[in-house]
Amino acid sequence: MRISSARKFTPLAVGVAALALILTACSGGGTGGDGDGEVGVTDDTIRLAASQTLSGPGAASCAPSTDAAKLYFDKVNAEGGIDGRMIDFEVIDDAYDPQRALANVRGFIDSKFAMVGACGSATAAAVYKTLSSAGMPFLFPTNGVAEVVKPAAPGVFQILPLYEDQTAALVHYAFEEFGAGSIFVVVNPLGEYESAIERAREAAEKGGGEFAGSAVAQLGTTDYTPIALQIKEAAPDFVVISTGGSDSAKFVNALVDQNALPAKGVLGTSAAVAGSFLNSYNVAAAEHLYLGSATQLPAAPDNECIELLSEGDFANDPIAHIGCASAMGIVQAMRQTSPLTREGLMKTIESWSGEDVSPGVFAPVSFSAEDHIGLATLYIVQPKGSEFNIIAQCPYSEEDSAAGGCTAAG
Incomplete structure (x- = not known):
């Protein structure tokens, strides 16, 4: 009769093997190294x-x-x-x-x-x-x-x-600094973008302003002219944007090209505060931009x-x-x-x-x-050439920003 080359385990051998496995697991095995067998951590x-x-x-x-x-x-x-x-x-x-x-x-x-x-x-x-x-x-x-x-x-x-907290904080800052007015919101579908629009609308209405409308553009949109023309017709006091860095630059450039910059300013979340924005925005818009930043700049x-x-x-x-x-x-x-x-x-x-x-x-x-x-702090920055500079800082939480509290930089 042909005998298989596979190993046969007696009950004693099985017990010894099981004990060995238990001891190996307790010693940390190959994934630990600090005595706890933690995933992804070894001695070195x-x-x-x-x-x-x-x-x-x-x-x-x-x-x-x-x-x-x-x-x-x-x-x-x-x-x-x-x-x-x-x-x-x-x-x-x-x-x-x-x-x-x-x-x-x-x-x-x-x-x-x-x-x-x-x-x-x-x-x-x-x-x-x-x-x-x-x-x-x-x-x-x-x-x-x-x-x-x-x-x-x-x-x-x-x-x-979160972007929704940032849009609310930006509206509070702008109304505090420049007076209440109408807002138009432009977003890429970043996260719960509907909440970013809604929080901006709520902040505007609570602050004595008006909601003039909104637009959603896919990330990577190449031509923002249609939205710029829509904003030119609506003529809001502020435009609030929650768009990626390069998209923000393309949008701002379209506003400049169509002579559609809002009367009081463009307010942008930290998604716009990126090197990809600095590399391609039209500097003619710089003094109209008020962007939220998570970092000191x-x-x-x-x-x-x-x-x-x-x-x-x-x-x-x-x-x-x-x-x-x-x-x-x-x-x-x-x-x-x-x-x-x-x-x-x-x-x-x-x-x-x-x-x-x-x-x-x-x-x-x-x-x-x-x-x-x-x-708990959102910095307000403006682009200047190839860098951003802080002009103010604000609390971003719903409770604190509603109570004001923004302070000028320096």
């Missing part, structure tokens, strides 16, 4: 990942954030890493496709310690539940969808204010990130500043967490109150178990 490596918009119409605005984050992680590695562990950072393109982003996340959720960033509200909304339910930290995405962080989802932390020259980026293509790109400053915050959180576990990292970030994660770029950030949005 911390594995991070990002699903990012590296191609398609949003790439020019989004890619600099993870490029800058990688530069900072490389700097940390060159200086010895985090307690001797090197940061391995993998960035995977999702082309701003929610289903592709979800596939990316499912591909690395069991091998990476945390997901870093994500430039895009639609992709953040597509992945946050999967990440949160798996206990994988989702750190500091650029996101405009309220449900991702309101109420606070376990493990999901965002530094930047120009940033402090002695900030680690600003020093790191000063010699490259990202020196004046606020999106790159955000990516690098967010990476600084992530490194700070990991250094404060011992042993380094996913759960421990979440508790560390929730304990932050007025934490300076990147002084001179971000205002101090605060989180709690109930609040996973870190910033």
Whole structure:
């Protein structure tokens, strides 16, 4: 009779093998290294990942954030890493496709310690539940969808204010500074863009102004002339925009070309505050622009990130500043967490109150178990040549901005 070469296990052998597996798991196996068997952490490596918009119409605005984050992680590695562990950072393109982003996340959720960033509200909304339910930290995405962080989802932390809160804060600032008036809102479908329109309308009407209308343009729209002509006919006092960097430049240029700039100003969310805007906007519109920024601009020259980026293509790109400053915050959180576990990292970030994660770029950030949005300050900036300059700062929360409280810079 032919005997199979497959190994036969006796009951004793099975028991020994099972015990060996249990002991291996308890010792940390191949994924741990700090005694806790944590996913993506070994004795010498911390594995991070990002699903990012590296191609398609949003790439020019989004890619600099993870490029800058990688530069900072490389700097940390060159200086010895985090307690001797090197940061391995993998960035995977999702082309701003929610289903592709979800596939990316499912591909690395069991091998990476945390997901870093994500430039895009639609992709953040597509992945946050999967990440949160798996206990994988989702750190500091650029996101405009309220449900991702309101109420606070376990493990999901965002530094930047939501677009809907920004539009309300911008209207309050403008009415406080220039008097009430009519507004027209233009958005790309970024996150819950309907909420951004509605919050702007509510803020205008509560402030004694009027809502003159709105328009939605797909991200990557090449010709904004029809919307500019629509605004010229409506003749609002203010135009409020929540559009990507290059789209914002194309829209502003169309307003200039059609002699359709509003009487009092163009108010834009932080989505417009990007190098892709500075590279192509018509400077004739500069004094009409009042844009919300999550970062101090120009940033402090002695900030680690600003020093790191000063010699490259990202020196004046606020999106790159955000990516690098967010990476600084992530490194700070990991250094404060011992042993380094996913759960421990979440508790560390929730304990932050007025934490300076990147002084001179971000205002101090605060989180709690109930609040996973870190910033409470929105800077009002204007473009000047190839950089932005702060002219005021405002609270962005619904309660604080409704009560006023904006202060002039300097």
